[in-house]
Amino acid sequence: MTVQNKGGAEHSRRRGQGELETQVLAALCRAPGPATAGWVQEQLGGNLAYTTVMTILTRLQVKGAVARERVGRSFEWTPVADESGLAALRMRKVLDGERDRQAVLASFVTALSPRDEQLLRDLLAQASGDGED
Template structure:
């Protein structure tokens, strides 16, 4: 078979979306029976993912405070310190922190919420401030 059969185009692997690989690594850690090695995570993710890529993602997650590592011999064992929702919340905070006008960003965010999400957010805010207590 030659390149002429597919119009001269090579089939490229699908690129992951931003944060998708971090979410996959974190999901694997959340399902782990305890502290696990990078090799364990690599095996759970399958595919052709290089060990060094898994280590890079784990290190980035550690820097973000989403995973915890403990040295065991010459390697690290990793555990999740936050779930996928915690990782999403961290990303949201970083975006907010990067903007000069926090009020404008939050106001824009609120106006884009669906009525159901707005009600959920109001309930969470009331709960966090203690308004829901007797």
């Protein structure tokens, strides 16, 4: 990805962690059905190498965000998770990698804004059935 600096010259910008995965998954979610890596590459503007798209799709499959099915000599890919689902998978992976889950969750919750904290409370109530009529 290129970005222009103040003088108008272009330089490469390093993508944020997970940014490319998010872009690939978003393109796949826009597909009218199962899509090939070539289709995803086209949707992303063709600036990425085909092998890069394949690598990202394979990583997303390992994470459980996409599924693939062999069609002829190629694969067709289908999203299993959307962008928010991918973010949730990343969050769970971070949590699973820590020894003190309670401390990690406590730090996360105490850093939430009051609005996000209330949203989390509402979601937890719904998940536990407390929010049912």
